[in-house]
Amino acid sequence: MNGISSSDVLAEFDQAKKTAPKLFRQYGGRIPSGVELTRRAIDEALGQPPYNTEYIKDNFSSLVSDLQLAAYGYYLQAEREVCGEALAAYVKGQSNGDTAADALQSLQSSFFVLDRFFLSLTQSRRQRAGASFEEVVQTLFRALGYPYTPQPELSGSRPDFVLPSLGHYDAFAADCMIFTCKRTLRERWRQVVTEGLTGQAFYLATIDDGISRPELAKMKDRSVIVVVPKLIKENFYGGQLNVISFENFFDHHLDPAVARWTANGVISG
CATH class of the missing domain: 3.40.91.80 (Restriction Endonuclease)
Incomplete structure (x- = not known):
């Protein structure tokens, strides 16, 4: 296949496993934390503290569902902007020209790096989703003033x-x-x-x-x-x-x- 040996592909894959995490760390740190995004969703829905505790208690189920989705949506928006920029910069850096054929060749040669990058992105996304849910529940719970x-x-x-x-x-x-x-x-x-x-x-x-x-x-x-x-x-x-x-x-x-x-x-x- 294109004259590339199995050993060459394995070496390329091993290198990608080192390159992709570095690329993800370089840009991933620019995405706001799950706590920040969750607080943004809560503030937009409930305003600034002190919150209306009676409203929170009566609508806890819908608030949990809606707020964790809103926070996750903010994360996806930031992810698309930051990581999209990262991928565009990486692929452009790997290209040897400015034509569409050059871009396609760059994408093909970057396959393993992109594969590992998206794997890191998926893992981070799952962690962020879980953290967002937990932050929503805990914030609403604290707002109700129960002792704990x-x-x-x-x-x-x-x-x-x-x-x-x-x-x-x-x-x-x-x-x-x-x-x-x-x-x-x-x-x-x-x-x-x-x-x-x-x-x-x-x-x-x-x-x-x-x-x-x-x-x-x-x-x-x-x-x-x-x-x-x-x-x-x-x-x-x-x-x-x-x-x-x-x-x-x-x-x-x-x-x-x-x-x-x-x-x-x-x-x-």
């Missing part, structure tokens, strides 16, 4: 929150709630629910609409309750008792716990 300790170290696990506090968890773990966010679950819920972790229940917030019934059954056996936007609950998990909406979580799980903690003097009223 963020990112606690619990028996080798690090969930997003323990409620009402790490101190109360150490004193009476069964009276606490553990809450964390993962845009998609698959098997990753096991990262949060370790063998040594104790608590009243584990709440996993997600927008994953493809969790299988056998997997949900395993999660139920480990006291895992999946928290999703209302429409995902209605359309995909209608009969699953350990899948609830965000609104159900606040009204029937967290608010009663807050009332109990207040009555017992665990938190101030």
